[in-house]
Amino acid sequence: MAEAHVAVAFSFAITHEGVNINYDREVLNLVWKSGLRSWKKRLARFMNNIHCGIYPASLSSLFILIALVTALFMGNIDASFGGIHQLEHYIPGESLAPFTVQLAACIAYSFCLWVTTILFLRYVLKLLLMYKGWMYEGRIKKTSLKTYIWAALVRTLTAKRRPMLYSFQSSLPRLPLPSLEDSMERYLHTVRPLLDDEKYEKMKQMTYEFQNGVGKKLQRYLWLKSWWASNYVTDWWEDYVYLSGRSPLLVYSNCYGLDYMPLPTTSQVARAANFIYAAMTFRKLLNTQTLKPVTIQNFIPLCAWQYERMFNTTRVPDVEKDRCVHLSDSQHIAVYHKGRYYKVMLYNNRRLLKPVELQWQLQQILDDQSVPLPGEYHLAALTANNRTVWANARTTYFAKGLNKASLKAIEDAAFFMVLYDEDLDFDANDPSKLNKYSQAVLHGKGHSLWLDKSFNIVVSKNGRLGCNCEHSWCDSPIMSHFWEFCIGMEAVQLKYTENGNTVGELEGTPPIPIRLKWDLHPECVDLVRSSMQIATDIIAEVDLQVYYHSDYGKNFIKKCRVSPDAYVQMVLQLAYYRDAGRFNLTYEAAMMRLFREGRTETVRPVTLESCEFVLSVDNPDISAKEKLVLLQRACQKHQESYINTMCGKGVDRHIFCLYVLSKHLDVKSPFLKEVLGEPWRLSTSQTPHNQAGILDTKKFPEYVCLGGGFGPVANDGYGVSYDIASEDVMFFHISSKRISPETDTLRFIGVLEKSLRDVKQIFIDSQA
Numbered sequence: 035m036a037e038a039h040v041a042v043a044f045s046f047a048i049t050h051e052g053v054n055i056n057y058d059r060e061v062l063n064l065v066w067k068s069g070l071r072s073w074k075k076r077l078a079r080f081m082n083n084i085h086c087g088i089y090p091a092s093l094s095s096l097f098i099l100i101a102l103v104t105a106l107f108m109g110n111i112d113a114s115f116g117g118i119h120q121l122e123h124y125i126p127g128e129s130l131a132p133f134t135v136q137l138a139a140c141i142a143y144s145f146c147l148w149v150t151t152i153l154f155l156r157y158v159l160k161l162l163l164m165y166k167g168w169m170y171e172g173r174i175k176k177t178s179l180k181t182y183i184w185a186a187l188v189r190t191l192t193a194k195r196r197p198m199l200y201s202f203q204s205s206l207p208r209l210p211l212p213s214l215e216d217s218m219e220r221y222l223h224t225v226r227p228l229l230d231d232e233k234y235e236k237m238k239q240m241t242y243e244f245q246n247g248v249g250k251k252l253q254r255y256l257w258l259k260s261w262w263a264s265n266y267v268t269d270w271w272e273d274y275v276y277l278s279g280r281s282p283l284l285v286y287s288n289c290y291g292l293d294y295m296p297l298p299t300t301s302q303v304a305r306a307a308n309f310i311y312a313a314m315t316f317r318k319l320l321n322t323q324t325l326k327p328v329t330i331q332n333f334i335p336l337c338a339w340q341y342e343r344m345f346n347t348t349r350v351p352d353v354e355k356d357r358c359v360h361l362s363d364s365q366h367i368a369v370y371h372k373g374r375y376y377k378v379m380l381y382n383n384r385r386l387l388k389p390v391e392l393q394w395q396l397q398q399i400l401d402d403q404s405v406p407l408p409g410e411y412h413l414a415a416l417t418a419n420n421r422t423v424w425a426n427a428r429t430t431y432f433a434k435g436l437n438k439a440s441l442k443a444i445e446d447a448a449f450f451m452v453l454y455d456e457d458l459d460f461d462a463n464d465p466s467k468l469n470k471y472s473q474a475v476l477h478g479k480g481h482s483l484w485l486d487k488s489f490n491i492v493v494s495k496n497g498r499l500g501c502n503c504e505h506s507w508c509d510s511p512i513m514s515h516f517w518e519f520c521i522g523m524e525a526v527q528l529k530y531t532e533n534g535n536t537v538g539e540l541e542g543t544p545p546i547p548i549r550l551k552w553d554l555h556p557e558c559v560d561l562v563r564s565s566m567q568i569a570t571d572i573i574a575e576v577d578l579q580v581y582y583h584s585d586y587g588k589n590f591i592k593k594c595r596v597s598p599d600a601y602v603q604m605v606l607q608l609a610y611y612r613d614a615g616r617f618n619l620t621y622e623a624a625m626m627r628l629f630r631e632g633r634t635e636t637v638r639p640v641t642l643e644s645c646e647f648v649l650s651v652d653n654p655d656i657s658a659k660e661k662l663v664l665l666q667r668a669c670q671k672h673q674e675s676y677i678n679t680m681c682g683k684g685v686d687r688h689i690f691c692l693y694v695l696s697k698h699l700d701v702k703s704p705f706l707k708e709v710l711g712e713p714w715r716l717s718t719s720q721t722p723h724n725q726a727g728i729l730d731t732k733k734f735p736e737y738v739c740l741g742g743g744f745g746p747v748a749n750d751g752y753g754v755s756y757d758i759a760s761e762d763v764m765f766f767h768i769s770s771k772r773i774s775p776e777t778d779t780l781r782f783i784g785v786l787e788k789s790l791r792d793v794k795q796i797f798i799d800s801q802a
Contacts, residue, residue, distance in 0.1 A: 082198060082323045089201035090159070090191055091152045100144040107140050118143050159191050159205040163335070166628070166681040170674075189333050198323040202335035206630040209267060210682045211260040214253045217688045218245045221709070224638040224685060227645045228617055237708075244705035252692045252701065259691075265631035267687045270694050276506035277349070277356040283485040283504065284418035284569055285576050289755075290475040291513060291721075291742030293499040294521050294729070295460065299534035302453060303400060305497040307392035307536050308528045310367065310451070312520035313491075314386055317345045317448065328515060328725050336627040340508040344516065347488035348445040349504050351425035358507055361446055368447040369547065370482060371399050372455055373411030377443045379545040387545075389528060390538035395547050399453065407552050409559035416562060417485040418569040423561075431558040440550040450487040452478070458494035460740055468580045472743065472767060475500030476578060480569030489513065497534075501742075509634055510742070511625060515725040518739075522728030525737065574772070576745055577779040581766040583790060589761035594662070594797050598758050599676070599720055600669035603639045605793055606754060608648045609786040610716050614776070617645055621714040621747065624679040635684035637676050639718070643668040651792060658799035665796065715751035719744070720758070721765075731760040743767025750776040 084093075106113050121139040130138075165184055171177040192202075218241050226234060260266040279287065299305055319325035320341055328336045346361040369376040378395055380387055387395070416424050432441045444450065458471040475492050477483070483490045483502050492500040499521075503513050529537055554562070591598045603622060611617060620639045626632030647664040650656045656664075678684070693706045721741050724730055729737045741757030746769045757765040766786060770777035 078322060082200075086198050086200045086203070086323065088152050089197060089205075090155055090195055091148065092195050096145065096148050099148050100141055103144045103147075104137065104140040107136065114143050114147075155191060156205050159188070159202075160207055162188050162191070163205060163628075164207045168334075169677045169681055185333070192333060192335075197327055197335070199320065199325045199327055199338050199341065200323055202327060203338065203630065206335065206337055206628075208260070209265050209626065209629040209632055211257055211266060212683060212688055214245055214249050216683070217685055218242075218249075220683070221685045221689070224640070227640050227642050228619060240705045240708065244703055248696070248701050248703055249692065249705075252695045252699070255695050255699070256688075256691055265629065267691055268631045268633055270691060271633060271687070272358075272506055273355065274694060277358065278354070280421045282418050282420060282568065282572060283349075284480070284483075284572050285477050285745035286572075286747075287505050288476075288483075288485055289503050289505060289510060289742060289744040290472070291501045291503070291510075291517055292471060292475060292740035293460075295738045295740065296525075296736055297459070297497060298524065299530045300496045301393075301530075301534040302493055302495055302497055303393045303396040304389075304530060304535045305499065306396055306451060306453065306491075306493040307389045308524050308530075309491060309493070309499060309520055310380065310392050311386070311389045311528065312523040313345075313449065313516075314380060315523065316516055316519050318386075320344065326727075328511075330628075334628070336625075337630055337632050339631045340512045340633070343507040344488060344512065345448045346446070347507060349486045349488075349506055350445070351421045351428055351486070353422050353425050356421060356425075356506070359445070364446055364448040366443070366447055367449055367451055368444040368484070368487075368550075369396070369399060369451045369453060370414070370484070371402075371453040373406035373481075374399075374402070374404065375410070375413075375440065375444065375550040377447070377548040377550060378451075379548075380448070382545055388538055389536035390540055391544040393536045394540060395544050396453065399547050402549070404549065407554070409554035409562045410552050412481040412562050412566040413552070413554075414484050415481040415565040415569045417483075418480060418572065419561075419565040420568075423565075427558065427561055431555055431561075436551050436553045440552055443548075443550055444484055445486070447487070450484045450490045452482050452490055452492045454478075454482065454492050454494045456494065457496040458492075458498040458500070459496060460498075462582060462584065465580070465582065468582065468740070469578065471498065471500070471740075472580050473573075473578050475502055476743070476745070477569075477573050477576070478502075480573055481566055509623070509625070510719065511627075511722045511725065514722045518724070518729055519726040521737070522726055525734070526728060576769055577772050577777075578743065578745070578767070578769040579779045579783060580741070580743075581768060581783045581786060583764040583766065583787070584762065585790065586794060587760055587762040587764050588758050590794065590797075591758075594665070596666055596669035597673045600672040601665075601793075602720070602756050602758065602764070603672055603718070604644060604647060604665060604668050605786070605789050606716065606718060606756075607639060607644050608651055608793065609782065609789040610752070611648050612785040612789065613782050614715075617648075618715040618751075619712050620716040621718060622676075623719045624676055624684070626680065626682075626684075628680060629682065635679045636686035637672075637679045638685070639672055639675075641668065641671050641675065643671040651789075651796070658796050658802075661796045662800040665793065713748040713751060715748050716754065717744075717747040717751065718754045718756065720756055723759075735760065738763055739765075741765035741767055743769060746770050746777075750774040752777060752779070752782055 103113055107118055112118060118136070118139045121142050122135050125135050125138050162184060167178070168181045168184065171181050222238060222241055225237060229237060256266060263269065276287070281287070316325070325341070327338055330336065343358065343360045346364040348359050350357045350359050365381045366377050366379050369378050376399055380392070416427055428441070432438055454474060456474070458474050459467050460471065461467045474494070478492070485502070485504065488504055488507055490502040492502065501513060501517060531537060588598050591601045594601065607617070607620070610620070617640050622637040622639050623634045624637045626635050643664070647661070647668040650661050650664050689706065689709055693710050696703050696706055721739065723739065731738060738759045739757060741755060741759065743755035744753050746753040749771055751770070753769040755767040759765055766783070768779050768782055768786075770779045770782070
């Protein structure tokens, strides 16, 4: 394996014979090319920002307008109603010919008219996008004439020019701040099913005292922020929920996603090479902003802000609050294999390496027989330690010399790749394989994932892929879009040869991977060892298992005339009630990207209607038809709650921001303390699908995603991520803590399986 060497671009020395200058042309050439590439990217970024800034207009429309206004003016038709003549007085240069002055005035007038029109159209589009009535129609009630007209106007404004990734950002509305009275009323409505009469009256009194007391003061401050900031929640959510957290990222912050069912090759390096190539293609689309924006119904835009920090990003630990550091560019990735770290260059002479070249590079890593340096094998366990401990260690042991350079190579990488040294797979007849697979991607061996990186790509020995994602910079739909794009590009475009290798032939020798070196102090080695023990303890206490449900999927649920998401939520409520014997506070993540810089909001699935349905299922005195009606009513209520939340009428983020303000203002509030202290004993999330428009399961029925998941949120609760993968398949990734006597993942899977079967039977019996 080639070692890194220090290259000196030039040197000089003063001798008796004069000044002697030496320089390395190759190094200077590399510096020149690097600078040239950087300036080209800046120019491209500048032009892209212009194109996005003038959307829905285009530069060509400016020239057309100038030509039209000038032609009319020269033909004695003043379309400006005297405006051009007024501008002539402000054009300097008495020696200029009258024609030149008139032409300059026409250009200036056309430019002002063009800019004014753009601002007007963008404001109109923003006003149109504030309308959310379409969310309720077609799902809950019939589509109105008002919505048809609204849709026609939005399509008219957005259809003239193909939008770039960030074209809609300035037109997206801000997240509206609900009134304090509305949020308090909705909060009481959500906790009513969870409290008996006495506790509910106590909570009601506490809520009214807050609403009529300190809540008003906090609301006024939050109102000011809602007008000042582009999103009144997002920055505080990132800072206080993620970056200020001192707990380890392993299991309880980072989330994961798994491969699709087909395994196109069993070659680890070939699969990894094609994925790297697809990932860099996706990054290029991000950089050039040519990635098609994700829309609802092909014309309603979603916020694309989270894509900005996907690549070249690291969460850097600090003593009190971490920092999310993003670089504008990176030409390499960091690769881990059997306790050793490598820097793998992705470009050669400004050209992205082909998959066959990337495969050759990765094969060099597999063939490397060197052994890990002292402390290197478990080094990544430092990222699984307490954030303050890792921050102090980073400052003490990685601030200079070899360690600083190697750490910089990892943190500056486009992303981190793990060449896992074991087979991982999916077998419908052997659940243990999928469990092992999920556990390897969520936490690995405690030292195989560099948890600070924006995402880690895990490639198993037999070619299975997985992704571990740091959560502070994005939510799951963003990574799901990237994941689907890369797998889709691999399936449709990249392919493999008959023997499982990448397509193509080597035409030269690609850059050889650089083995990263470390000079770890004995105290640092001891800290690595203790960090590894912490990681081992975390892994030992989490019980993650995956339930593969192949009895039915989306196709059957639609026959029940309910939303698939609402149906699964009702099944989860039934399963949890059977497991715990009571109802508990439940979390479901809802996307808030209809608003600028929106992330997520909480949907509370426990309602009076859901409880009524759950209690009816095991009641023999209630008929199947009545149970079906209760199910449909509960699903309808859940869908209404979900839509209300997506439209900015959620409860929890509003209360969270009020709580942050109370801390800043040193205001005591028993209500906020009570609400923010409530544990989410059932935390749920759905895996999104078909955002890239490549792997539609109707066209590619074999490309079923295995889903993904996360660790439990509460010590005595469950984390459930469900993937309605296709018409006939669903996956449930379920986690809990082994230390809790209240929870048992395998037991929950058992009641979930029975609940899925029982709810299906209700529908079948009701049709008899």
